[in-house]
Amino acid sequence: MKYLLDTHAIIWLIEDSSKMPSEIKEIVKLPENDIFICSVSFWEIVIKMSLGKLSIGLPFDELLAHVKNSDIIILHIEDSYLKRLFELPFLHKDPFDRLIVSTAQADDLTIITIDDNIQKYDVSWVW
Numbered sequence: 001m002k003y004l005l006d007t008h009a010i011i012w013l014i015e016d017s018s019k020m021p022s023e024i025k026e027i028v029k030l031p032e033n034d035i036f037i038c039s040v041s042f043w044e045i046v047i048k049m050s051l052g053k054l055s056i057g058l059p060f061d062e063l064l065a066h067v068k069n070s071d072i073i074i075l076h077i078e079d080s081y082l083k084r085l086f087e088l089p090f091l092h093k094d095p096f097d098r099l100i101v102s103t104a105q106a107d108d109l110t111i112i113t114i115d116d117n118i119q120k121y122d123v124s125w126v127w
Helices: 007-014 022-029 039-050 060-068 079-087 095-107
Strands: 002-005 034-038 073-075 110-112
Touching: 002 007, 002 022, 002 095, 007 022, 007 039, 007 060, 022 110, 034 039, 034 095, 039 060, 039 095, 079 095, 095 110
Parallel strands: 002 034, 002 110, 034 073
Antiparallel strands: none
16 A cells, blocks of 8 residues: 655654554554655655754654665655645645645645644545
């Protein structure tokens, strides 16, 4: 299967947080699963850290290096994601989450998230 990590999921995964269910950690570890992250998640992390709204257990550059040195595939914003974003209903106004949803829709990915706002969309999700 192909999974897209929501922003909080990548943070909790790297921090090995108890907030991340063991079943989700297993999904990420299984070699037959492809795990993706949208580059917009890095943008969200940087903005929230710089505003003092987010504190993570390691410096941002280490988080980025950790992802780049893992089997997680970084998806950069494509035209198809933006087209889907333009067509997406305003069920949720968070621009980061909306782009994550449009990415999942365009690439047929299942989002790993606890965010019930994302779960309102016509998108596959687990958690």
